[in-house]
Each structure stands twice: as C-alpha cells, then as structure tokens.
Amino acid sequence: MDFHLYIQNLQVKHGEFFGLIGESGCGKTTLLKILAGLLPVNEGSLLQNGRDITGIPAEKRSLGMVFQQDRLFPYMNIEKNVAFGLKMKGVPRSKRITRARDMLSSVGLKDLGERFPLELSGGQRQRVAIARAMVTNPPILLMDEPFSALDPNLRKEMRELVLDIHKKYSMTIIFVTHDREEAFMMFDRMSIMRNGNVVETGTPRSLYEKPSRLYTARFLGIPNILSGRTEKGLFLTLEGLELSMEKHEGEREGELIIRPESLEITQFHPEDRFAFRAILEKTRFRQGMVHCKITTHRGLILETLEKNNGELEGLTGKEVYVSYSPTDLVFLENEREVRECSTLMPEK
Amino acid sequence: MKRVFMLMLFIVFGLFLIAGIFPILYLFMLSFSGGWSWPDILPSEFSLRAWKYVLGTASGTWHSIGVSLHIAVVVTIINAVIAIPAGDALGRYKFPFKGVLEIILMLPILVPPIVILMGLHRTFITLGLTEKLSGVVLAHMLPTLPYMIRATTISFSRLGFEWEEQAKTLGAGRIRRFAHVVFPFLLPGIIVGSALTILISMSQYVITLLIGGGQVITLTMRMFPYINGGDQGTGAAYSILFALVAMGLMVLLDVFLNRLYREKRM
Numbered sequence: 001m002d003f004h005l006y007i008q009n010l011q012v013k014h015g016e017f018f019g020l021i022g023e024s025g026c027g028k029t030t031l032l033k034i035l036a037g038l039l040p041v042n043e044g045s046l047l048q049n050g051r052d053i054t055g056i057p058a059e060k061r062s063l064g065m066v067f068q069q070d071r072l073f074p075y076m077n078i079e080k081n082v083a084f085g086l087k088m089k090g091v092p093r094s095k096r097i098t099r100a101r102d103m104l105s106s107v108g109l110k111d112l113g114e115r116f117p118l119e120l121s122g123g124q125r126q127r128v129a130i131a132r133a134m135v136t137n138p139p140i141l142l143m144d145e146p147f148s149a150l151d152p153n154l155r156k157e158m159r160e161l162v163l164d165i166h167k168k169y170s171m172t173i174i175f176v177t178h179d180r181e182e183a184f185m186m187f188d189r190m191s192i193m194r195n196g197n198v199v200e201t202g203t204p205r206s207l208y209e210k211p212s213r214l215y216t217a218r219f220l221g222i223p224n225i226l227s228g229r230t231e232k233g234l235f236l237t238l239e240g241l242e243l244s245m246e247k248h249e250g251e252r253e254g255e256l257i258i259r260p261e262s263l264e265i266t267q268f269h270p271e272d273r274f275a276f277r278a279i280l281e282k283t284r285f286r287q288g289m290v291h292c293k294i295t296t297h298r299g300l301i302l303e304t305l306e307k308n309n310g311e312l313e314g315l316t317g318k319e320v321y322v323s324y325s326p327t328d329l330v331f332l333e334n335e336r337e338v339r340e341c342s343t344l345m346p347e348k
Numbered sequence: 349m350k351r352v353f354m355l356m357l358f359i360v361f362g363l364f365l366i367a368g369i370f371p372i373l374y375l376f377m378l379s380f381s382g383g384w385s386w387p388d389i390l391p392s393e394f395s396l397r398a399w400k401y402v403l404g405t406a407s408g409t410w411h412s413i414g415v416s417l418h419i420a421v422v423v424t425i426i427n428a429v430i431a432i433p434a435g436d437a438l439g440r441y442k443f444p445f446k447g448v449l450e451i452i453l454m455l456p457i458l459v460p461p462i463v464i465l466m467g468l469h470r471t472f473i474t475l476g477l478t479e480k481l482s483g484v485v486l487a488h489m490l491p492t493l494p495y496m497i498r499a500t501t502i503s504f505s506r507l508g509f510e511w512e513e514q515a516k517t518l519g520a521g522r523i524r525r526f527a528h529v530v531f532p533f534l535l536p537g538i539i540v541g542s543a544l545t546i547l548i549s550m551s552q553y554v555i556t557l558l559i560g561g562g563q564v565i566t567l568t569m570r571m572f573p574y575i576n577g578g579d580q581g582t583g584a585a586y587s588i589l590f591a592l593v594a595m596g597l598m599v600l601l602d603v604f605l606n607r608l609y610r611e612k613r614m
Binding site: 033036037038057058059060061062063064065067069071073075084085087088089132133136142 | 510511513514515516517518519520521524528529532533
C-alpha cells in the first residue's frame with residue numbers, strides 16, 4: 001500500500017466529540033487505525049494525556065473501536081460478544097455478564113443477549129458493536145463510519161444514540177465519516193482531511209462560516225465560489241460582478257466564497273443592504289426552504305437558499321435584486337492556497 | 349421437459365445403484381457366504397467363518413486397527429500443526445515466489461507420491477526411518493498435508509484481518525486472539541482437512557508397505573492379501589470392517605470438533 005499520512009499536529013480535547021471527515025481515500029480511516037494502534041507510525045508520536053503511546057500495541061491501549069461492519073463474532077451470542085472485552089481483561093464471569101447486560105440495555109437491546117449475531121438486524125448488530133466497544137469503559141471511543149452501511153432512518157436514530165452515550169458517559173469520541181450531515185449534527189470539532197493531510201480543523205460552524213481553505217468551502221458544500229480579485233474594498237469577479245467587501249484587502253487575486261443562505265432575493269432594492277441585479281432562473285422547494293438559481297447579466301450563476309415566504313415563486317424568470325452583507329463574504333487569497341498545498345502535499 | 353428430467357433422474361439413480369449399492373450388497377453376501385460358485389445368483393451356503401476369523405484374536409485385526417488409527421490421528425495432528433501457520437502465510441500474506449511455493453505444496457496432489465516412492469524409500473533408509481511407525485507417519489503426511497494446507501489456506505483467506513483487529517481493540521493479545529477468534533473461524537476448514545487426512549492415511553497401501561517394510565501392519569496391509577485373491581470372503585469382511593472404522597472415525601471427529609465448536613459458542 002503506497003499511501004502516506006502527513007499530520008502536522010492534531011489535538012483532541014478530553015470529552016470532545018471529534019470528527020475526521022473527508023472523501024474516500026483521504027486517509028481518515030488510516031488515521032483512526034493509527035490512533036487505535038492497528039497501524040504503525042513511521043515518524044512522530046502519539047500522546048494520550050501527555051503520555052507517549054506510540055509504541056503501545058492496540059490490545060494495551062484500552063480504546064474502544066467500532067468499525068463500519070459490525071464485526072461481531074458470529075459463533076458467540078450477543079452477551080458473549082459484548083462481554084468479550086471484559087473477558088480479555090480477566091473480569092470474573094458473573095461480573096462481566098451483569099455488565100454486558102447493563103450495556104445492552106443502555107443501547108436498547110435488553111432482551112437479545114441470548115441470540116446470535118446473524119439473528120439480528122443490521123441496526124441491532126451495530127448497537128451491539130457499540131455496546132461491546134464501550135463495555136470496558138474506555139476513555140476514548142473510535143468510530144469508523146459506523147452507520148454508513150445502515151439505511152437513512154436508522155442512521156438518524158443511531159446518531160441520537162451515540163450523542164446520548166457521549167453525554168451520559170462523557171467519553172471522548174473520535175468519529176470518522178464522509179457524511180457532511182453527520183458532521184454538522186454530531187461533532188464538537190472536526191478535521192477536514194484530503195490526500196493524507198489535515199486541511200483545516202475547527203467547529204463545524206466556524207469551518208462552514210469562515211473557512212480559511214478553499215477545499216473546506218467546497219467540501220462543506222458551498223456552491224458559490226467566485227474567482228476574481230480585490231480592489232479598493234471591492235471584489236471583482238472574472239465575469240465583472242462587483243461586490244463590496246468588509247475591509248480593504250489591497251490588490252489580491254483569489255476566491256470569494258458566498259454561502260447560499262447569506263444571499264437574499266427581493267423584487268426591489270433593499271435600503272439597508274448591498275445588492276446586485278440578476279435573473280431568477282429556477283426555484284426549487286424543499287422542506288420549508290426554497291433553493292434558487294440566479295444568473296447575473298454577465299452570465300455568472302449563483303445559488304441561494306432562503307426560507308419560503310411564498311413570494312419567490314412569482315418572480316421566476318424575472319429580474320430581481322440579490323442582496324448580501326459584506327460580513328458574510330469570505331475572501332481567500334490565491335497564493336495562500338497554493339503555498340499551503342505544496343508544503344502539505346505528500347512527497348512521492 | 350419433465351420427461352427428460354425423469355429420464356435423467358432414472359439414469360442417475362441407476363448409476364448410483366450399480367456403482368454404490370450393488371458392490372456393498374455383494375460384499376455383505378460374500379462375507380457371509382460359505383461357498384458361492386458360478387452361475388448362482390445367491391451364495392449357496394451361509395457362514396460366519398470369515399467374520400469369526402476377522403474379528404477373532406488370531407488374525408491380529410484389532411491390533412492393526414489400532415496401528416491404523418494411531419497413524420491416522422498422529423498424521424492429522426502433525427498436519428494441523430503445520431497447516432495452520434502455512435495456511436496463514438498463504439491465505440493472508442503476500443510474499444515473493446508465493447505462487448511457486450503454492451505449486452510445490454500442491455505437488456503431492458498433482459504428482460502421486462508413488463512416483464517418488466523409490467527415492468523416498470532410499471532417503472528413509474539412510475535416515476533410519478524405515479520399518480518404524482514414525483517413518484510411516486512421516487510418509488503418510490506426503491499425500492495428506494496438501495489437503496490440510498488447502499483447507500486452512502481457504503479458511504484464513506476468508507478470515508482476513510478484520511476480526512483480529514476488532515479483538516485487538518478489545519484487548520486480546522496474540523494467544524487469546526488465536527484461541528478466541530482465529531481458531532473458531534478455522535474449525536470448519538480443519539474438520540474437512542482432518543477428514544481427508546484420516547481417509548487418505550487409512551487407505552495407503554504401497555507407501556506403508558515400502559516404508560514400513562512389512563513391520564508396520566495397518567488394517568489395509570492386513571486386508572490386502574485377501575482382497576488380492578487369497579480368500580475373498582475374508583477380504584469382503586475386512587472391506588466392510590474398514591468402511592465401518594473409517595465411518596466411525598468421521599463420526600467421532602464430527603462429534604469432538606462440534607463439541608469444541610459449541611463450547612466456543614458458549
């Protein structure tokens with residue numbers, strides 16, 4: 001396997017629900033396996049509460065881990081599966097059975113202890129896997145896309161369960177996913193990963209509202225990324241649209257990121273906001289929100305997202321004003337992105 | 349369509365009857381007959397002579413059953429001990445010349461051991477392994493080990509590393525991972541490999557004859573002269589006994605390993 005991870009520095013705080021997110025092949029699972037001790041580190045070190053654990057094998061790290069597949073031992077019943085970690089620790093039989101039963105009931109599977117894994121549904125099996133990982137009370141729980149094999153309704157339920165567990169047992173959880181929705185719903189903080197590097201780390205909200213890397217904005221699904229340059233407090237797109245900036249940046253080339261919900265479409269020019277004119281091409285309704293596609297007269301296509309107030313439907317195909325607040329615009333300078341990428345790109 | 353199917357069924361059933369049932373029936377009749385001359389369809393005389401001889405103490409049958417079982421069981425255990433790490437290497441790891449090694453390990457299946465028996469005999473003489481049980485055990489591994497390795501290789505490649513990874517994160521060290529995770533997964537493969545080893549070991553004649561030098565008398569060794577024409581009634585009785593011993597061993601193996609398996613489930 002020719003794959004390299006380059007993690008400069010990454011800290012997870014005690015009791016935090018931390019996410020590793022990125023597209024498949026970005027190294028998030030590899031990083032998690034390194035934390036678990038299932039893969040070796042070539043260089044650098046791993047610290048837990050200030051103690052170096054780099055050389056400690058997985059079985060002595062006392063971390064819980066839940067994989068994408070439930071990986072329940074098929075020849076053991078549910079109770080034995082859950083109690084396995086305790087057995088490995090030498091806990092006496094009666095104690096571990098009691099503890100396993102407690103754990104099972106806390107994931108909502110009180111009466112299924114006698115069954116075998118194949119007799120359970122996918123969601124139930126993943127619950128057992130969580131109970132099994134937590135039975136020894138590990139200070140850190142690692143989860144590798146544990147719900148991606150489940151169907152959407154079940155996924156939501158499982159997220160709630162894990163959030164409850166996180167609260168109840170106040171453990172540190174490090175959770176790998178490629179699902180943005182999952183990230184926004186669950187994580188206290190997260191790292192966005194790409195090509196074996198950490199692109200950016202922060203709270204989901206700060207990363208979404210104030211991304212400092214272009215990839216962050218793209219990955220988190222911000223559709224309006226405009227190329228152009230700044231000049232005298234304005235941003236000029238390549239297509240010639242002028243937008244007011246919050247502060248003077250000098251003359252620089254780069255990208256302007258506009259979150260779709262920071263744009264507002266009105267029929268007339270609003271008095272207290274900056275606005276530009278565009279044609280409302282398409283509106284699409286979804287769950288109380290309305291998703292619009294607009295084209296400026298220079299051919300620039302933008303997307304907006306607003307609460308459905310019923311007015312927009314009548315404006316389709318007409319010229320409208322699109323207003324924005326300069327504080328919502330994020331400017332990312334070109335060179336910066338290029339420079340950071342070159343230092344962080346894996347060397348072949 | 350249905351007609352063709354019925355015809356096929358009839359043919360298959362007929363072949364099964366001719367190839368499977370009739371020879372066994374014939375053996376039974378032969379073993380209980382006092383005399384059976386052409387062109388009689390059934391033996392003219394009922395007799396327990398052959399069975400009395402075979403099951404009696406004079407014939408040495410019981411001793412040779414013991415020898416056969418002894419060899420088969422020891423060969424099976426040694427095979428399993430060798431085949432578990434070998435299957436692990438072949439089933440889960442990549443290394444240079446793996447393909448070549450696999451072919452070499454399969455060679456005894458492709459090239460019958462009889463082909464190299466002369467050379468083997470010579471070597472065993474130099475090593476002082478002829479006319480001994482240990483030599484016969486070693487020689488019996490030749491045609492049986494490939495099956496055991498094949499079985500464990502498949503088991504290991506199905507097992508992969510996932511389960512062991514999971515066990516590691518639950519605090520299981522190397523030995524416990526083997527006992528609680530790897531072994532239960534290998535059991536079905538080991539059962540198949542053991543069954544084949546036992547049957548093949550018990551059926552060996554030429555290898556046992558040459559390497560054992562007539563000193564190691566297995567059941568096959570004892571029955572062969574009778575089958576070969578000496579006394580057909582006794583040969584038939586031995587054949588039936590052989591089948592019963594082999595079947596009994598299979599049942600024992602199944603019971604033993606199943607119990608082990610169930611214990612693991614508990």
